[in-house]
Amino acid sequence: TQLLEQSPQFLSIQEGENLTVYCNSSSVFSSLQWYRQEPGEGPVLLVTVVTGGEVKKLKRLTFQFGDARKDSSLHITAAQPGDTGLYLCAGARADYQLIWGAGTKLIIKP
Amino acid sequence: NAGVMQNPRHLVRRRGQEARLRCSPMKGHSHVYWYRQLPEEGLKFMVYLQKENIIDESGMPKERFSAEFPKEGPSILRIQQVVRGDSAAYFCASSPQPVYNSPLHFGNGTRLTVT
Numbered sequence: 001t002q003l004l005e006q007s008p009q010f011l012s013i014q015e016g017e018n019l020t021v022y023c024n025s026s027s028v029f030s031s032l033q034w035y036r037q038e039p040g041e042g043p044v045l046l047v048t049v050v051t052g053g054e055v056k057k058l059k060r061l062t063f064q065f066g067d068a069r070k071d072s073s074l075h076i077t078a079a080q081p082g083d084t085g086l087y088l089c090a091g092a093r094a095d096y097q098l099i100w101g102a103g104t105k106l107i108i109k110p
Numbered sequence: 111n112a113g114v115m116q117n118p119r120h121l122v123r124r125r126g127q128e129a130r131l132r133c134s135p136m137k138g139h140s141h142v143y144w145y146r147q148l149p150e151e152g153l154k155f156m157v158y159l160q161k162e163n164i165i166d167e168s169g170m171p172k173e174r175f176s177a178e179f180p181k182e183g184p185s186i187l188r189i190q191q192v193v194r195g196d197s198a199a200y201f202c203a204s205s206p207q208p209v210y211n212s213p214l215h216f217g218n219g220t221r222l223t224v225t
Contacts, residue, residue, distance in 0.1 A: 045215075
């Protein structure tokens, strides 16, 4: 069974702090997607990383795909209350399957 | 271009009744996934369909659960003889291509409560 281990499961920090969320697997993925979900809504795609070693930036969010395409990280700089939400990573295989992490619930306190 | 539409948003059923959840994918999207989510948890895969075909239903219990995606009309997830353990949020997601080429677009879910 393929697993995508996401950590931490829960993170509560003060506004202005930095944080990193990790997704790790022993399997290789053709791409890795990051989503954010707010209460009462469906997940919304933040970014897709495809190439090993790829780094993508979305304002204060930095996404990295591991060189071997088995792991990924999301780093948030100077977190703001608007960053609060459930962050989900999903690894795509070379067919139709998406392997999901269990999610990181992030709370940014003003 | 409307997003993925799910209805109803909230559904209350008594034990033993049937629940029908509808999902209209984005225009041009022929790949549909259904997921289940409990509060504060991640997504659990249920079924993957391409127009008129069930490709993978390995995440869905064979008893009481069924799904379809007809040539015309929305995708339907049907739960027969609901039990309290079926209470959850059910999300539908669609894409125009397989997910390794194209990410998913999610609806806002149907929250099923079984009393």
